[in-house]
Amino acid sequence: MKSFVAFTGMLFVTFFLLIGAGCKKDHNSAPANKTPGLQLVTDNLISPVALAEPPDDTHRLFIVDELGKIWIIGADGKKLAAPFIDMASKMVTLSPGYDERGLLGLAFHPQYKTNGKFYLFYTAPPRPGIPVPGAPGATWNSLTTISEFKVSATDPNQADINSERILIRDDHPYLNHNGGTLAFGPDGFLYISIGDGGNADDVGNGHVPDWYAVNAGGNGQDIYANLMGNILRIDVNGGAPYNIPADNPFAGTAARPEIYAYGFRNPFRFSFDMGGSHQLLLGDEGQSLYEEIDVVTNGGNYGWNVKEGTHCFDTDNDLLERSSCPMTDSAGKPLIDPVIELVNAANPKGGGVGIAIIGGFVYRGSALPALQGKYIFGMLSRDGKATGIVFSADMAGSGMWANSPLNFSGYPTDLGQYLKSFGQDQSGEMYLLTSGQEGPQGTSGKVYKIVAQ
Ligand SMILES: [Ca+2]
Ligand SMILES: [Ca+2]
Ligand SMILES: [Ca+2]
DSSP states (O other), X not given: OHHHHHHHHHHHHHHHHHHHHHHHHHTTTOGGGOOEEEEEEEEEESOEEEEEOOSXXXXXXXXXXXTSEEEEEOTTSOBOSSOSEEOGGGSOOOOSSOOSOSEEEEEEOTTHHHHOEEEEEEEEOOOTTOOOTTOTTOOOSEEEEXXXXXXXXXXXXXXXXXXXXXXXXXXESSSSOOOOOEEEOTTSOEEEEEOOOSSBTTBSTTOOOOSOTTSOOOTTTOSSSOSTTEEEEEBTTSSSSOBOOTTSTTTTSSSOTTEXXXXXXXXXXXXXXXXXXXXXXXXXXXSSSEEEEEEEOTTOBOOTTTEETTEEOOTTOTTXXXXXXXXXXXXXXXXXXXXXXXXXXXXXXXXXXXSSEEEEEEOOOSSOGGGTXXXXXXXXXXXXXXXXXXXXXXXXXXXXXXXXXXXXXXXXXXXXXXXXXXXXXXXSOEEEEEESOSSSOSSOEEEEEEEEO
16 A cells, blocks of 8 residues: 555646646646635535536536435535435435445436436335345345436425326335446436346346356346346336336347346446547456446447456455456357456455445546646545545547546645545546445535635
């Protein structure tokens, strides 16, 4: 860790000297040299995990707090007194010290301006009486729920909680690895990320065996038994409760037709690039050795639990790597490697840069031209403490993407807070969602806008 800190420090000093020199010379005529800074948008949140601006030209920001409330920041920059919606009564009770469940995802319908529809991903209490495969007597932990809601007919700052139309419910065996992102793709379909079911190694209650018997488990490679370990894609504009897009890879087969891509561990955060070729970029949280960012394509198999990052995973000992593993799955499809791989701080080989990767967005704003077209992502924490960090990557056409820490004015080595998530507004500007607490408790949750300073 020490060498990493020194390395980041050196990078920052170099960056600062370069930028500083540029600023002194011609501050206004060299926009490409503006220094990245953070501007506080709002505070007093508990655990902010998502941010979105509805596509309705009202210039409001909607901030999702994990405990169930969605707060609105008006066009004047002020937080409204009443939340847009409070989902707590429909959710499990969260553990204050640590929890990965909760209200995790929000997506506005592309035609929200005219139809007022939006979508939430939340963790409901478990359904009683549903058996857990391979675990007689065991009970599910919770129920992953994806629903459609409508805004109030009379108040644009209030949701109609009674308008809920449930789209997907998937029994979940442990409190971790929920996934939790909702986003509409450029094709108008709703994309959903769901983790492998939790516990560790993709084994335990509710984790089914797959084609690769060398490793126990797992839901990542299975495409039949449940919806876990996948990116799903559904058409919410028809069907009861939805339609399957005709070119979903398993449409009309015995496998789950909602699956768009599979082989994920905990795909907590993904986004579509607002520009370029609108790629789907995803952070899949690794276990103890490697963290990864994937470019997700239709029908792709991203490797878990055969592989962790570009390495062969071993369910018998997660701190070792197997010397070899298959390059393809049982259907002959390649196990697709990530475009960015970072070493986990728990990796005994050293060189770790963080404990849990947080997928971000491609910067498409105008405040910082030097970041234009860069993929901005981060780590929840550098070392298990309140030390979230942000990275910037060049989106190379093929091969691994070069990346480096992105430090902000006044934050030379880390954020001094946990980095919970990122957000992006309709102008392509980006936001950091942070908290002084790792778990959903306290009032230290904050949202910052990335700005030029
Ligand atoms: Ca297996
Ligand atoms: Ca699966
Ligand atoms: Ca992978």
